[in-house]
Amino acid sequence: MYFARWYIWLIALITLAFAGSIGMTFVILGCALPAYQAWWPLFVVLFYILSPIPTLIARRYTEDSGSSSNPCLELAIFVTMGFVVSSFALPIVLARSPENDPTIKWGACYLTLVGNVVVYLTLLGFFMTFDQDDTDYSMW
Secondary structure, three states: OHHHHHHHHHHHHHHHHHHHHHHHHHHHHHHHOOOOOOOHHHHHHHHHHHOOHHHHHHHHHOOOOOOOOOHHHHHHHHHHHHHHHHHHHHHHHHHOOOOOOOOOOHHHHHHHHHHHHHHHHHHHHHHHHOOOOOOOHHHO
16 A cells, blocks of 8 residues: 555656646746747746745644634745746736837747746646645655
8 A cells, every 4th residue: 555655656746847847848948949039037937946935834834723714824825826926927027028129029928928837737736746644744
């Protein structure tokens, strides 16, 4: 039984790593293709790093008292959503900068937005896969 659970987690981890690399490939393509050649969209990686941190901290330091509302966890989700919305807004704002000379082109914006969707679905998949009762967040 233990081997089967370990094998499923290994397959899930490999799948999540593959999906994350696909998302980062879209972001890097939005930066590096010869038609775009602007590395500004790569700043969304900062949001990828910062977005799970509030949730990880809140889940580690809150007690599950059985109530339906936990203020610490709700604040962490609010801050996380701020990071997620910011990562979607940054490429759009960069593409809508002055119309005659935008900071990035719309094609780079679209590739970055697709990369955002894939990376955040990967993060969601990580939390759904490893958010079991027997998984301890202290190991992360």
